[in-house]
Amino acid sequence: MNLDPLALRQVSVFQNATDDDLKLITQHAIERSIEEGEFFFFQGDPAIYFYILLSGRAKLMQSNPTGQQVNLRTINEWQMFGALGAVRENATYPATAQALEQSTALAIKSDYLRELMQTRPYLSLDLMRLMTTYIQEMQERYRELATEKVERRIARALLRLAAQMGTKIEGGIELSFTRQDLAEMSGTTLYTVSRVLSEWERQGLVETGRERVVIRNPHGMVSIAEELDR
Amino acid sequence: MNLDPLALRQVSVFQNATDDDLKLITQHAIERSIEEGEFFFFQGDPAIYFYILLSGRAKLMQSNPTGQQVNLRTINEWQMFGALGAVRENATYPATAQALEQSTALAIKSDYLRELMQTRPYLSLDLMRLMTTYIQEMQERYRELATEKVERRIARALLRLAAQMGTKIEGGIELSFTRQDLAEMSGTTLYTVSRVLSEWERQGLVETGRERVVIRNPHGMVSIAEELDR
DNA sequence: CGAACAATTGATCCTCATCAAACCTTGTGG
DNA sequence: CCACAAGGTTTGATGAGGATCAATTGTTCG
Numbered sequence: 023m024n025l026d027p028l029a030l031r032q033v034s035v036f037q038n039a040t041d042d043d044l045k046l047i048t049q050h051a052i053e054r055s056i057e058e059g060e061f062f063f064f065q066g067d068p069a070i071y072f073y074i075l076l077s078g079r080a081k082l083m084q085s086n087p088t089g090q091q092v093n094l095r096t097i098n099e100w101q102m103f104g105a106l107g108a109v110r111e112n113a114t115y116p117a118t119a120q121a122l123e124q125s126t127a128l129a130i131k132s133d134y135l136r137e138l139m140q141t142r143p144y145l146s147l148d149l150m151r152l153m154t155t156y157i158q159e160m161q162e163r164y165r166e167l168a169t170e171k172v173e174r175r176i177a178r179a180l181l182r183l184a185a186q187m188g189t190k191i192e193g194g195i196e197l198s199f200t201r202q203d204l205a206e207m208s209g210t211t212l213y214t215v216s217r218v219l220s221e222w223e224r225q226g227l228v229e230t231g232r233e234r235v236v237i238r239n240p241h242g243m244v245s246i247a248e249e250l251d252r
Numbered sequence: 253m254n255l256d257p258l259a260l261r262q263v264s265v266f267q268n269a270t271d272d273d274l275k276l277i278t279q280h281a282i283e284r285s286i287e288e289g290e291f292f293f294f295q296g297d298p299a300i301y302f303y304i305l306l307s308g309r310a311k312l313m314q315s316n317p318t319g320q321q322v323n324l325r326t327i328n329e330w331q332m333f334g335a336l337g338a339v340r341e342n343a344t345y346p347a348t349a350q351a352l353e354q355s356t357a358l359a360i361k362s363d364y365l366r367e368l369m370q371t372r373p374y375l376s377l378d379l380m381r382l383m384t385t386y387i388q389e390m391q392e393r394y395r396e397l398a399t400e401k402v403e404r405r406i407a408r409a410l411l412r413l414a415a416q417m418g419t420k421i422e423g424g425i426e427l428s429f430t431r432q433d434l435a436e437m438s439g440t441t442l443y444t445v446s447r448v449l450s451e452w453e454r455q456g457l458v459e460t461g462r463e464r465v466v467i468r469n470p471h472g473m474v475s476i477a478e479e480l481d482r
Numbered sequence: 483c484g485a486a487c488a489a490t491t492g493a494t495c496c497t498c499a500t501c502a503a504a505c506c507t508t509g510t511g512g
Numbered sequence: 513c514c515a516c517a518a519g520g521t522t523t524g525a526t527g528a529g530g531a532t533c534a535a536t537t538g539t540t541c542g
Contacts, residue, residue, distance in 0.1 A: 084391055087478075090399040094391055106387060109380040116388045139377065143369060146376035150339040153383040157336060158346045160390035161314055161324055167397045168439035169320040172530070201489065209398035211531060216490055232488055232539055248317075402498070430520065441499060446522055462507055462520060 025053075025076070025128070032100040033074055035152055038144040047138075051128040056080075062104065062119035062127065069107020069115045071129040075099055078125025079187070082117045083206065093206040095159075096122075098187055105149065108132040122199075167209045176218050177247040179208040184237055194229070194236040255283075255306070255358070262330040263304055265382055268374040277368075281358040286310075292334065292349035292357065299337020299345045301359040305329055308355025309417070312347045313436065323436040324390075326352070328417050335379065338362040352429075397439045406448050407477040409438040414467055424459070424466040 027048040030036050036044060053076070056062060062073055065084060080097040094117055097103050107113035113132075139146045166175055180197070183204075188195040201212040201219070208215070219235065222228045227243060229236040237243055257278040260266050266274060283306070286292060292303055295314060310327040324347055327333050337343035343362070369376045396405055410427070413434075418425040431442040431449070438445070449465065452458045457473060459466040467473055 084395045086395060086399050088399075092395045092398045094394075106384045109377060109384055113384075116391060136377075140373045143371070143373065143376065146373065146380065147339060147366075147369065150376065150380055150383065153380065153387060154336045154339055154343075156387050157383060157390065160387065160394060161346060164324075164390060164394050164397065164439075165314045165316060165322045167394065168322045169316050169318075200487095209394075212489080213491090213532080214530060216488095217530095220490070230489090431522095432520085442521080443500080443523090444498060446520095447498095450522070460521090 030074070033102055035102055035105075035145065035148045038148055039142075043138070043142065043145075047130065047134075050134050051130045053126060054129050055126045056121040056124070058121055058123050058125075060121055062121065063115050065115055065118045067115050069104060069113045069132055072102060072105040072108050072132050072135060073119070074102050074128040074130070076126045076128060078127075079122040080119055080125055080127075081122055081203075082119050084117050091206055092209065093203065096183070096186060102152070105132075105135070105152075108135045108149075111136075172208070172210050172214055173218055174247055175208040176204065176210065176215060177243050179204055180235070180237065181240075181243055181247055183207070184240070188237070191236070194238045195240060197235045197237070198233055199235075200233050260304070263332055265332055265335075265375065265378045268378055269372075273368070273372065273375075277360065277364075280364050281360045283356060284359050285356045286351040286354070288351055288353050288355075290351055292351065293345050295345055295348045297345050299334060299343045299362055302332060302335040302338050302362050302365060303349070304332050304358040304360070306356045306358060308357075309352040310349055310355055310357075311352055311433070312349050314347050321436055322439065323433065326413070326416060326437075332382070335362075335365070335382075338365045338379075341366075402438070402440050402444055403448055404477055405438040406434065406440065406445060407473050409434055410465070410467065411470075411473055411477055413437070414470070418467070421466070424468045425470065427465045427467070428463055429465075430463050 025048060027044040028041060030044045030047060031039065036047070039047075051074075054062070054073075056078075062080065063069075063071075075097050077099060080103070082094040082097060082103060083091050084094060085091045097119070103119055104115060107115060111133075135145075139149070166178060170178075183197050183199070184195045188197050190196075201215045205212045205215045219228060219230050223230055225242075227237070227239045227246075229238055255278060257274040258271060260274045260277060261269065266277070269277075281304075284292070284303075286308075292310065293299075293301075305327050307329060310333070312324040312327060312333060313321045314324060315321045327349070333349055334345060337345055341363075365375075369379070396408060400408075413427050413429070414425045418427050420426075431445045435442045435445045449458060449460050453460055455472075457467070457469045457476075459468055
């Protein structure tokens with residue numbers, strides 16, 4: 023593996039780590055390469071490793087007994103995932119992680135992180151900060167799902183995506199995902215997503231294509247997501 | 253205040269604390285008494301204190317700009333709440349805490365907890381364990397809301413409540429809350445909750461009254477909550 | 483070019499939210 | 513101790529918002 027240990031400082035949980043710690047961590051890491059559509063781990067598997075995505079893109083999802091899925095979040099480069107199992111011995115993953123494109127990730131033993139945290143308070147604190155953002159985001163999304171109409175939820179999902187992984191192009195922000203993905207992220211169906219996007223396209227807010235959406239009028243999107251009068 | 257410091261060990265985050273630590277914490281705590289319907293704190297307030305409920309009952313909720321609310325969880329004796337703000341300086345509460353009955357709680361400065369965690373790894377670890385259970389529960393409830401029908405969601409909310417704060421009586425488990433509460437917990441309306449409960453009563457699964465539900469047939473409830481064939 | 487996959491669109495139906503009205507239950511004050 | 517107010521609950525009627533199903537139309541890639 024030819025990874026500069028110091029690059030790990032881009033990972034939010036390691037932002038306050040010492041150089042030595044980063045080197046130690048790197049020495050305990052192995053690299054895993056996953057093809058598009060394949061899985062890092064499944065919900066219910068023993069949480070032996072946690073991961074840091076080095077390249078590609080992945081999604082975290084939960085499925086119910088009948089196989090219906092919801093997207094919890096999308097994972098980008100230098101983001102940590104599967105770390106919830108690290109704080110408890112013999113834990114299992116509460117979600118499934120699937121590669122959206124061919125991806126590589128660093129796999130580190132959960133036990134090792136737990137051990138490190140015993141002597142490095144900054145690590146615990148930074149991991150807790152990450153956890154609180156998850157809790158807050160899930161709480162917000164839960165409220166959204168319970169109280170907001172589909173159109174607004176889709177608008178919000180789109181804006182979240184734009185902030186997280188949109189690429190600026192002339193005349194807009196480009197995003198790449200399927201209607202199904204967006205449906206899973208906003209708690210609806212691909213049909214409804216398709217209809218809503220078509221309507222927005224008619225209004226000139228977005229431009230759509232296969233696995234592609236360009237937000238032409240971000241301001242208009244925000245007002246759909248936030249305005250009270252709708 | 254005449255609280256035995258060692259009683260704090262009932263708080264899950266303090267389960268591994270030393271006796272001395274518990275005494276220290278007690279010395280930094282003040283007691284607050286809140287009337288039924290009044291608030292410990294509001295969403296958006298600076299998170300200066302976190303709380304431990306000593307007596308009574310409270311609920312954590314989030315509201316959207318139009319005032320619609322969702323219940324995040326119910327808080328019982330010896331449970332900690334408002335602690336998310338403790339890991340980050342100048343944080344604000346992400347939810348509102350309201351007393352369901354006249355209650356008393358220990359208030360402790362968030363700063364102080366953060367300080368303690370710098371030198372006591374067990375504290376961080378136990379707080380993280382608590383956080384992971386929140387994350388997992390929210391993830392599950394989010395999936396439920398996105399994929400399950402109301403009847404099943406209400407059944408699950410009821411079972412969660414029963415596990416958390418039900419009292420066993422002859423011939424069932426007794427719970428005490430309004431239809432509105434249950435509606436906020438399962439993401440529906442009090443009308444739907446009322447209808448579903450009435451139907452269940454007709455089937456002999458539960459017995460209902462004003463601010464009261466007795467689960468007569470827990471097994472039947474579980475099968476509504478879990479069965480695939482519905 | 484054809485197969486596989488993604489997206490669109492129409493038609494239909496069902497689940498729930500909403501509104502309105504009446505009914506119970508509980509506690510309070512005259 | 514009764515009457516009444518306040519809040520909780522039930523039930524019916526109605527309709528909107530989306531889910532679902534089915535058929536068709538792009539789009540991409542081997």
